[in-house]
Each structure stands twice: as C-alpha cells, then as structure tokens.
Amino acid sequence: MFLLSLSKRIVPVPILAVVVATQLFLIRSVSSMNHTNAYLYHKCSEMEGKYKPKSAYEQNLNFLISDMYKDTFVRGFVYANHGEDPNTVYILLQCRGDSYGSKCGSCLSTATSELRRRCPMNKAGIVWFDRCLLKIFPTDFFEKIDDKNKFYMYNTKKVSDPASFNGKTKALLTDLTAKATRRSDKLLLYETGEMNLGNMKLYGMVQCTRNLWITVCKTCLDKIIGELPKCCDGKEGGRVVSGSCNFRYEIYPFLEIVQ
Incomplete structure (x- = not known):
C-alpha cells in the first residue's frame, strides 16, 4: 500500500474540461490515503x-x-x-x-x-x-447530466502493453458500471472492484451523483468511459470526473473494495 504525492499541471481542453497530468510517487501506504481529502x-x-x-x-x-x-x-x-x-x-x-x-x-x-x-x-x-x-x-438540475464541468487526471507513467491494458481497463469499468446501475434496494450508483493482470492487479471505481436515475447514470458513465483513449491511453492510472459521474482506475488499491 502506498501514499501518493501529486505533482500536477493543468492543460485546458475543449468544453470546459481540464486535463490534470499527475505524476504519482509511491511513498508510504495507501491506507493513509483514505484519510486524506485532496482538493481536485x-x-x-x-x-x-x-x-x-x-x-x-x-x-x-x-x-x-x-x-x-x-x-x-x-x-x-x-x-x-x-x-x-x-x-x-x-x-x-x-x-x-x-x-x-x-x-x-x-x-x-x-x-x-x-x-x-x-x-x-x-x-x-x-x-x-x-x-x-x-x-x-440557480435552476433545477435534477436528473440532468452535467458533462460541461469535467476534467481528467492521469498517472504519467505508461504500461508496457498499452493496447492490452486499455482493453482490460475498459472491461473492468464497464463491468463496474453494470453493477452500479443494476436495480437493487440500495441504488448507491457506486461500485468498486479489481481484476487480475498477471503479476499485478487493476483496481477500479465508478460513481454517479444520486440525483440521476439508473438509466441516466449508465449513460453518463458509458460516455466518460468512452473518453479513456483521450484521457488515459496506456497510463498506469487515471480518472475522468464530471459534474454527474466519474471513474478512477489504478494499479494499486486506493479504496476499500465493495464485496
């Protein structure tokens, strides 16, 4: 487990989005990371x-x-x-x-x-x-997807086999989206999980704001997952964050995995 030290630079991209390029340095343990609340x-x-x-x-x-x-x-x-x-x-x-x-x-x-x-x-x-x-x-935005307010964050380190890694990352996030938007009593619109990648693991998280219905949440997540190539091509970790939904993936545990 590791604690992150973040060195950021912000690069403007279209539609009020920003890319936050993040060099991640592994220092201590990720358990401490859950006790931080960094401004993004x-x-x-x-x-x-x-x-x-x-x-x-x-x-x-x-x-x-x-x-x-x-x-x-x-x-x-x-x-x-x-x-x-x-x-x-x-x-x-x-x-x-x-x-x-x-x-x-x-x-x-x-x-x-x-x-x-x-x-x-x-x-x-x-x-x-x-x-x-x-x-x-000042106006009601219930059930409305906010994709105008959006930014990217990614680890500047690249994996050795980007094509394979990209495919598995998309598969994990797509699976988590399906689980987060299934009909249940909880309707948390949130899911975490992991995938084995040989000698390492890939960890992921998806979440929507709960002013969205299930189907709208899925639409929101599908849309930002579609931005993986633009945001995080071959990167060891990354996020796309909007005003209504977000995903994150890393090759280290950054959250408590929901069973």
Missing part, C-alpha cells in the same frame, strides 16, 4: 451571474448550507432547494461511496469554504475533492 478542481460559472451581499439569493444559500449540516450523511448524498424564483437555490452534495457519515460531513465543511473562497458571490459553481463534490445552481 473547481469551476465558477459566470453565465448565471453573481448575487449581492445580504440578497435573497445569499440568504437562501446560507439557509440550505446550514440545514445540510443537520444531516447525518448516512446516505452520503443531499439534493435540496430553497426559496422562490428568481432567487431559488439548488444544491448538491455527493460523497464518495466509502466516505459517508462523519467523513462526508467533514468534506461538506471543506467544500463549502473552498467554493465560497474560489467562487465568491457566484450564483453557480462546483468544487471537487477526493471525498465529495459540492455544486450550487
């Missing part, structure tokens, strides 16, 4: 404009955030709105599938602070951390 990226939307201090929009936003802190986060997900048009605020919190409860609440606190700092007075914005994403918007 943010996007402030200018199209929706800004709100004024002490305005109805700000009051509605503050009410929503304050009300969210009363949650126990056992589901790791909150989608709520407050206020009347044109000052209605919609908010989404989605925590990673292994980070519910107190970890989710802690991530909300961090994400709220960072979103206010990085997108001051913006009516719309989104911020991603390892353990959660937080999004605010």
Whole structure:
C-alpha cells in the first residue's frame, strides 16, 4: 500500500474540461490515503451571474448550507432547494461511496469554504475533492447530466502493453458500471472492484451523483468511459470526473473494495 504525492499541471481542453497530468510517487501506504481529502478542481460559472451581499439569493444559500449540516450523511448524498424564483437555490452534495457519515460531513465543511473562497458571490459553481463534490445552481438540475464541468487526471507513467491494458481497463469499468446501475434496494450508483493482470492487479471505481436515475447514470458513465483513449491511453492510472459521474482506475488499491 502506498501514499501518493501529486505533482500536477493543468492543460485546458475543449468544453470546459481540464486535463490534470499527475505524476504519482509511491511513498508510504495507501491506507493513509483514505484519510486524506485532496482538493481536485473547481469551476465558477459566470453565465448565471453573481448575487449581492445580504440578497435573497445569499440568504437562501446560507439557509440550505446550514440545514445540510443537520444531516447525518448516512446516505452520503443531499439534493435540496430553497426559496422562490428568481432567487431559488439548488444544491448538491455527493460523497464518495466509502466516505459517508462523519467523513462526508467533514468534506461538506471543506467544500463549502473552498467554493465560497474560489467562487465568491457566484450564483453557480462546483468544487471537487477526493471525498465529495459540492455544486450550487440557480435552476433545477435534477436528473440532468452535467458533462460541461469535467476534467481528467492521469498517472504519467505508461504500461508496457498499452493496447492490452486499455482493453482490460475498459472491461473492468464497464463491468463496474453494470453493477452500479443494476436495480437493487440500495441504488448507491457506486461500485468498486479489481481484476487480475498477471503479476499485478487493476483496481477500479465508478460513481454517479444520486440525483440521476439508473438509466441516466449508465449513460453518463458509458460516455466518460468512452473518453479513456483521450484521457488515459496506456497510463498506469487515471480518472475522468464530471459534474454527474466519474471513474478512477489504478494499479494499486486506493479504496476499500465493495464485496
């Protein structure tokens, strides 16, 4: 198991996406990694404009955030709105599938602070951390795929047989998508798993925000998995992260595998 030290450079790509090229250095143990909550990226939307201090929009936003802190986060997900048009605020919190409860609440606190700092007075914005994403918007986005807010991260190290590795990576992520979107009582829209690759293993994770239905979640995941060649061709690890779904794969364990 290993702890990651990340050296990043951000390269703009079309449709409001970014590529985060990440050189991963293996230092200690990945068990420690589950206790970190690294900032990943943010996007402030200018199209929706800004709100004024002490305005109805700000009051509605503050009410929503304050009300969210009363949650126990056992589901790791909150989608709520407050206020009347044109000052209605919609908010989404989605925590990673292994980070519910107190970890989710802690991530909300961090994400709220960072979103206010990085997108001051913006009516719309989104911020991603390892353990959660937080999004605010002035119109309802329930059941809508957000693929405009998107970025890539990848390990700059390449595997020795890219074609074979790419195929197996896609197969693992496709299988996890099928499991995450099967009809069940849980409907977590989250799945992790692993695949044997000779003398090493490939680990993967897929997740959707739970404001999506199963079929829409599958559409979202299928779309970003289709971006594997663009994002992570032959790379030892990588992610595609959007405002509605994400995947990650590595050749080391980075999460607790769901059985």
